[in-house]
Amino acid sequence: MDNRLKEINLRLSEYSIGNFDNNIKISPKLDEVDAISSGINMLGEELKSITISRDYFNNIFNSVSDMVFILNPRGIITDANKSAKEQLRYDHDSLIGKKINELINDPPSFFTNMVGQLKKNGPYTKSESMIYSRKKEAIPVKIGVSYLTNEKKDNPILLTASDITFQINTENLIIRAIIDTQEKERQRLAKDFHDSLIQQLSAIKFYISSTSYLSRSQKLKTILNNSNEALSEVINEMRNTCFNLMPKTLHEFGLVKAVREFCNHSIYHRKTNFIIEQSNKLPEFSSEIKIDLYRVIQEFINNAINHGEASEIKISFYFNKKILKVKLLDNGKGFESKQIGKGMGLQNVKSRVKSHNGTLDIISNIGKGTCYKIGIPLNL
Ligand SMILES: Nc1ncnc2c1ncn2[C@@H]1O[C@H](COP(=O)(O)OP(=O)(O)O)[C@@H](O)[C@H]1O
Ligand SMILES: [Mg+2]
Known part of the structure; x- marks a missing residue:
């Protein structure tokens, strides 16, 4: 050759x-x-x-610390990098061929939405979601999605997911510190009011009663008795303020009793029918969770009555699969979801729930009432 x-x-x-x-x-x-x-x-x-x-x-x-997946246009994983396999604890063969929806399904239409967004707006990032490992552990992630090449047809999709557990924990710690400081200050105020002001006012009330009793002038008696009545109202008001600042029942007898007391106490009591249900025995949980759920329920009741003009409010507690669930339901006017960001109330509700890695679903339909569903994982 x-x-x-x-x-x-x-x-x-x-x-x-x-x-x-x-x-x-x-x-x-x-x-x-x-x-x-x-x-x-x-x-x-x-x-x-x-x-x-x-x-x-x-x-x-293979060297980036983010999880990277290559998907075909039907959402099936055709390749995944080292980080993805390590963080999700899959070996190569059991990860390849899986649908991405089996790992990320929040919302269930995640993949379809993502492709829709990509087609419409180009590169797209869904800010936060959960990705599930082989052992079904949920890892909070920030997700980025783009097409892998500029091909028009059958273009693979590049999906990156970065673990934001640390960022979320830090955010939660900050929120907690703010909430705890607020609650401590409320508790201090309630204690001061109760232990000094109310005691002193009660003493004054006693002096006025005694003076009135000893007085011979009918005119003076009437004035003193009127003063005493006014003073009783002030003392009552102050007791209510103390209760709203920090109900003693919450720490002494727990969340459900404190909520019952609030509903009985509440100025709305006469206009609104409260139904409070507890399906099973709730385990003990931290005082932070107690206070936060109590504040969330207070906000819901205020919103249901002031905005929704509800005549019936149902509050149910139950515990299932290590999750404490609270369902708040009213029969009021309902509202559109775009209202959610407008007030401080719901923002605070979200922060309080988020600070315990909890979930919050707000479902409302005009004319059909409102429901807040809260789930707080308890580390028992
Ligand atoms: N239970 C409810 N019924 C009717 N409307 C509600 C309810 N909860 C919230 N809303 C609506 O959502 C908005 C935001 O609520 P919120 O954040 O508590 O703010 P605020 O109470 O200060 O207005 C309210 O202004 C209201 O329009
Ligand atoms: Mg409000």
């Missing part, structure tokens, strides 16, 4: 194992064999640059 043909053979077999460093020498003949040789040299250059880009991509793909 012509030596040049042998060399072509040799080069092609080197290409097949990824070696593109040597070129075929072109002879002075410049005949057909040389033309083929020069074509093969060009192919070598091309393959070399493709291999470099592929290695470049693979190195980035």
Whole structure:
């Protein structure tokens, strides 16, 4: 065989194992064999640059700490990087071929929404969701999605997910610190009012009663008795304020009793029918959770009555699968979801629930009442 043909053979077999460093020498003949040789040299250059880009991509793909998935247009995982396999505790074969919806399904239409957004707006990031590991542990993640290439048809999708557990924990710690400071201050105020002001006012009330009793002037008696009545009202008001600032029942007898007391006490009591249900025995939980749920329920009742003009409010507690669930339901006017961001009340409700890694669903329909569903995981 012509030596040049042998060399072509040799080069092609080197290409097949990824070696593109040597070129075929072109002879002075410049005949057909040389033309083929020069074509093969060009192919070598091309393959070399493709291999470099592929290695470049693979190195980035496997060295980033974010989880990276390649999906086909039907949402099936065709590749996943080292971080994804490690963080989700899957081996390669059990992750490839899975639907991304099996890992991320919040909301269940996650993949369809994502593709819709990509088609409409180009690169798209869904701020936060949960991704589930092989052992069904939920990891909070920030998700980024884009097409892998500029192809129009059957373009694979690149999905990155970065674990934001640490960020969320830090945010929760900050929210907790703010809420705890507020609650401590309320507790201090309630204690001060109760232990000093109310005691002192009660003492004054006693002096006025005694003076009235001893007085011979009817006119003076009337004035003193009127003062005493006014003072009783002030004392009552102050007791209510103390109760709203920090109900003692909450710490002494627990959340459900404190809520019952609030509903009986509440100025709305006469206009609104309260139904309070507890399906099963609730376990003990932290005083932070007690206070937060109590404040959330107070806010709901205020909203249901002031905005919804509800005539019936139902509050149910139950405990299931380590989650404390509270369902708040009113038969009021309902509202549109765009109202949610407008007030401080619901923002505070969200922060309080979030600070315990809880879930909050607000369902409301005009004319059909409002429901807040709260779930707080208890680390028992
Ligand atoms: N239970 C409810 N019934 C009717 N409307 C509600 C209810 N809860 C919330 N809303 C609506 O959501 C808005 C935001 O509530 P919120 O954040 O508590 O703010 P605020 O009470 O200060 O207006 C309210 O202004 C109201 O329009
Ligand atoms: Mg409100």
